[in-house]
Amino acid sequence: MSLIRMLMRIYNKKWKVILFWTGVLCYACCGTESDKELAGYVNPFIGASTNTEAAGAFHGLGKTFPGATYPFGAVQISPNTITGGDNGSGYSYEHQTIEGFAFTQMSGVGWYGDLGNLLVMPTVGKMYTNSGKENGVKGYRTRYDKASEKASAGYYSVYLPDYGVQTEATVMEHSGMLRFTYPKSKESRIQIDLARRVGGTSTFQFVKVVDEYTIEGRMECTPEGGGWGNGDGNARYTVYFHAQFSKPLTDYGFWNVEIPEGISRKREFVESAQFQKLTSQAQIIQDKKEFQGKHIGFFANFETKENEQILFKSGISFVSIEGARKNLEQEIADWNFDVVKEATKKQWNDMLATIRVKGGTEEQKRIFYTALYHTMIDPRNFTDVDGHYIGGDGKIHTSIGFTKRTVFSGWDVFRSQMPLQSIINPEVVNDLLMSLTTLAEESGNHYYERFELLNAYSGCMLGNPALSVLADAWVKGIFKGDKEKAYTYADNTARLFGNTERGYTPYSISKTLEYAYTEWCMARMAIDLGKTEDMVKYLKLSRSYKNLYDKEKHAFRPRKEDGSFIKWPQRGKLQEGYGCTECNELQQGWFVPHDIEGMVELMGGIQQTVADLDSMFAHTPHNFLWNVYYNHANEPVHHVPFLYNRLGEPWKTQYWSRFICEHAYHDKVEGLVGNEDAGQMSAWYVLSACGLYPICPGDTRYEITSPLFNEITIKVGDNKTFVIKAHNNSTSNTYIQSARLNGKEYSQCYLDYQDIMNGGVLVLEMGNAPNMHWGI
Structure with missing residues (x-):
C-alpha cells in the first residue's frame, strides 16, 4: 500500500491515471498466470526482415519491426539498422549493425517507408555525427550482439559491444522510455539525430534546452525530404517531442550539417557516400540553449560509473510541443522503467485476451x-x-466522440484486417472511418483516400478500399458518423475513380475489377439511404468486370480506350503486369467477391471454375513464397481458398486454409512470406486459424473453415463470447463432419456477422476424410 500512496501523491490531480497505475501494481503483484500468458506468446521478430533474397522477390518478407509498441499506439521505439532502400520498418534481422533507436515506425510496408524519427543512440568514446555504413564506413552506428537481442510485447533490449552499453526500450501510448546501462567512462554520451527519417531526411529541425534535464523541439518532414514513396507519397508531417534525461545536462551541444543549396534530400542522397562525408563534417556548437537548421543533432556527454544507468524518455505529438509535454507528463511522470514495462505488458494481455x-x-x-x-x-x-x-487542413482540431487514427493501408487491410477488427475492436473501425471522413472534409478534397498516412493523400495502390470498409461497417451497424456526409464523400470517390465513363478502366484488369466491387459497395449504402437511382446505377457498374472477359482466352483482358484488347502476352494468364498490379490475371481474375455467380457463369460454370481453382493450387509451391499461382505473399488472392465454400466443395476450403496456415506462417524471422502490410497478412491468419473468413466485406457473411485450434473464445461486445469448438481436431482430422450452433444442428458453411456478435457456441465435429454433404 505504501507504493500506491506514493503514486497518489505524485498524481494527486489525475485520478484516472491513479486508478490505471493502481491496477498495474495489483497486476504485477497479484495477477494470475492466465492473465500473463498471452503476451508471453508474442514474438516480435516474426516477419522482421526485408530480405529480398530470402523472399525470392523484390517485395521482401514481412518488413515488421521488433521494437516496443503499445496497442494502436502513436509511439514505437525500435532499433533501426538501415536508412534508405525499400526498408519501411528501418530494420532487417540479418543486418549486423544498429544506427539508433527511433520513436516512430511503420509496420510491414514497402514503397521505401517513412517515420523513423527521433533517432536516439548511446555512444562511448569519440563522437561521430554521421551514421556510418554497414560496409565499414565509421559513424555512430555500432555492431550489436545478436544473442543478446530480446523482444516481447512492449519491450526490447540489446547489448552494443562496441560501446559496452546495454539498451532497453519500453513505451506507453504517446510516449516512450530508453534505459542505457553504461561502462565506466568519461566519454559516455546520448546523441539524437534529429534529421533522420527512414526513407530520407526531415528537412527542418529545432531543439531547445528547457532546463538541466529537459529538451524539446520538432522535426518537419516534407516530400522534398523523401519518406513515403521517396516523396511521391506526399507525406507532410511534423513530429514534436518533449524529452527528459535522468541525469543533469552539464555538458551538451548541437551539431549542424551545412546542406548545399539545390541538393536532393531524398533516399538516394542518404544512401550515398557524399551524404556520409557531408554529415561527418558537421559543425559542433556548445554555447547555445537552442538551435535550428536543415540537418542538426543534439548530444549530451556524461561521466559514468560501471553499470550506471541513464534513462531517456520522451512524449511524441504530431500537434505541438505542448501536446508532447502533456503526453509525457500524463503517461510517464517518473523514472520507473519496470513499472511502465509492466503497464504496457498488462495492456497487451488485455487486448490479446479478446481471443483465447x-x-x-x-x-x-x-x-x-x-x-x-x-x-x-x-x-x-x-x-x-x-x-x-x-x-x-494543417490546423489543430479536437476529437469528439472518436479517436483520430492514421495509417490506413487500404488496398491491403480492407480484405482481412478491418473485418477482423469489426469483430474484436469495432470501435477502432468506427474511429478509422470517422478519421477518414474528417480528413476528406478538412482537406477540402471531399473524397476518401486509398492509403492515408499522417493526413497524406498518397494515392498508393489502387481501387477505393475506404468504400469497402465503410460499406462493411455500415451494414454491420458499426459506423456512427453522419451517413449522408459519408455517402457524399463515397459517391465523390467512386465518380473520381471508377468505371463510370466506359464501363471499364482502360489498360487495367485490376482497377476495373476492384472498382466494380466497390461500386457494389456503393449500391449497398444507396439501398440503406433510399437512393434508388444511385442503387440502380452502381449495381450496373458493379457488373463492369464482365466487360473485360474474353471467352476465347478464358481470361480477363485489359482494353484500350477504343475498346480493343491489349495483345495477349507470351505467358498468358501467368504474365505479371498484363493489366494487373502486383499480380497476374490468374490471381486478379478471382476478384469478383460481390458476384461470384456471375463470375462462375463467365468462367464456364461451376465444374470448370473448380477445375481452374484446383489447377491453381496444384501448381502452387508449398513454401508459399512469391509465385505466379496462389501467391499468398500478396493480397489479391487472399480470399481465393474460401471460394470453394461458394462452389459447393467446402472441404477444399477446409483443406487449403488449414494447409496455408501451417505452411505460410512460422515462428521465425522468415515467418511471414510477404509484407505484413499494416496488419493484413496477420489478420488473414488470425481469422483462418479461428475457422472464419469474409470473402466479400460489405456482405455480413463469414465463411466457416477448419479451425487450427480445438477451442477459440472470442470476446464480442460487453460480457459476451462466441466460442468455436472443434471436437476430435488434429493435424490429420482437418475436415468438418457436422456442426451445431447454439445446440442446434447447423448445415451451412458460413455464419452471419450478427450470429457471431450475438454470442454463442459453434461446435464442429472433425474427421480425417471430407464430408461431401455438409455445408453444400
Whole structure:
C-alpha cells in the first residue's frame, strides 16, 4: 500500500491515471498466470526482415519491426539498422549493425517507408555525427550482439559491444522510455539525430534546452525530404517531442550539417557516400540553449560509473510541443522503467485476451498471438491525450466522440484486417472511418483516400478500399458518423475513380475489377439511404468486370480506350503486369467477391471454375513464397481458398486454409512470406486459424473453415463470447463432419456477422476424410 500512496501523491490531480497505475501494481503483484500468458506468446521478430533474397522477390518478407509498441499506439521505439532502400520498418534481422533507436515506425510496408524519427543512440568514446555504413564506413552506428537481442510485447533490449552499453526500450501510448546501462567512462554520451527519417531526411529541425534535464523541439518532414514513396507519397508531417534525461545536462551541444543549396534530400542522397562525408563534417556548437537548421543533432556527454544507468524518455505529438509535454507528463511522470514495462505488458494481455485459444502446439500459439499483436499496431492513435489532433487542413482540431487514427493501408487491410477488427475492436473501425471522413472534409478534397498516412493523400495502390470498409461497417451497424456526409464523400470517390465513363478502366484488369466491387459497395449504402437511382446505377457498374472477359482466352483482358484488347502476352494468364498490379490475371481474375455467380457463369460454370481453382493450387509451391499461382505473399488472392465454400466443395476450403496456415506462417524471422502490410497478412491468419473468413466485406457473411485450434473464445461486445469448438481436431482430422450452433444442428458453411456478435457456441465435429454433404 505504501507504493500506491506514493503514486497518489505524485498524481494527486489525475485520478484516472491513479486508478490505471493502481491496477498495474495489483497486476504485477497479484495477477494470475492466465492473465500473463498471452503476451508471453508474442514474438516480435516474426516477419522482421526485408530480405529480398530470402523472399525470392523484390517485395521482401514481412518488413515488421521488433521494437516496443503499445496497442494502436502513436509511439514505437525500435532499433533501426538501415536508412534508405525499400526498408519501411528501418530494420532487417540479418543486418549486423544498429544506427539508433527511433520513436516512430511503420509496420510491414514497402514503397521505401517513412517515420523513423527521433533517432536516439548511446555512444562511448569519440563522437561521430554521421551514421556510418554497414560496409565499414565509421559513424555512430555500432555492431550489436545478436544473442543478446530480446523482444516481447512492449519491450526490447540489446547489448552494443562496441560501446559496452546495454539498451532497453519500453513505451506507453504517446510516449516512450530508453534505459542505457553504461561502462565506466568519461566519454559516455546520448546523441539524437534529429534529421533522420527512414526513407530520407526531415528537412527542418529545432531543439531547445528547457532546463538541466529537459529538451524539446520538432522535426518537419516534407516530400522534398523523401519518406513515403521517396516523396511521391506526399507525406507532410511534423513530429514534436518533449524529452527528459535522468541525469543533469552539464555538458551538451548541437551539431549542424551545412546542406548545399539545390541538393536532393531524398533516399538516394542518404544512401550515398557524399551524404556520409557531408554529415561527418558537421559543425559542433556548445554555447547555445537552442538551435535550428536543415540537418542538426543534439548530444549530451556524461561521466559514468560501471553499470550506471541513464534513462531517456520522451512524449511524441504530431500537434505541438505542448501536446508532447502533456503526453509525457500524463503517461510517464517518473523514472520507473519496470513499472511502465509492466503497464504496457498488462495492456497487451488485455487486448490479446479478446481471443483465447486452446489446443494446438506452443509454436502455433506463438504464431497466432504474434499475428494478433501485429493486427493491433495500425490504425494507430493520432490524437494527443487532450483530444487534439492535426487535421487535413494543417490546423489543430479536437476529437469528439472518436479517436483520430492514421495509417490506413487500404488496398491491403480492407480484405482481412478491418473485418477482423469489426469483430474484436469495432470501435477502432468506427474511429478509422470517422478519421477518414474528417480528413476528406478538412482537406477540402471531399473524397476518401486509398492509403492515408499522417493526413497524406498518397494515392498508393489502387481501387477505393475506404468504400469497402465503410460499406462493411455500415451494414454491420458499426459506423456512427453522419451517413449522408459519408455517402457524399463515397459517391465523390467512386465518380473520381471508377468505371463510370466506359464501363471499364482502360489498360487495367485490376482497377476495373476492384472498382466494380466497390461500386457494389456503393449500391449497398444507396439501398440503406433510399437512393434508388444511385442503387440502380452502381449495381450496373458493379457488373463492369464482365466487360473485360474474353471467352476465347478464358481470361480477363485489359482494353484500350477504343475498346480493343491489349495483345495477349507470351505467358498468358501467368504474365505479371498484363493489366494487373502486383499480380497476374490468374490471381486478379478471382476478384469478383460481390458476384461470384456471375463470375462462375463467365468462367464456364461451376465444374470448370473448380477445375481452374484446383489447377491453381496444384501448381502452387508449398513454401508459399512469391509465385505466379496462389501467391499468398500478396493480397489479391487472399480470399481465393474460401471460394470453394461458394462452389459447393467446402472441404477444399477446409483443406487449403488449414494447409496455408501451417505452411505460410512460422515462428521465425522468415515467418511471414510477404509484407505484413499494416496488419493484413496477420489478420488473414488470425481469422483462418479461428475457422472464419469474409470473402466479400460489405456482405455480413463469414465463411466457416477448419479451425487450427480445438477451442477459440472470442470476446464480442460487453460480457459476451462466441466460442468455436472443434471436437476430435488434429493435424490429420482437418475436415468438418457436422456442426451445431447454439445446440442446434447447423448445415451451412458460413455464419452471419450478427450470429457471431450475438454470442454463442459453434461446435464442429472433425474427421480425417471430407464430408461431401455438409455445408453444400
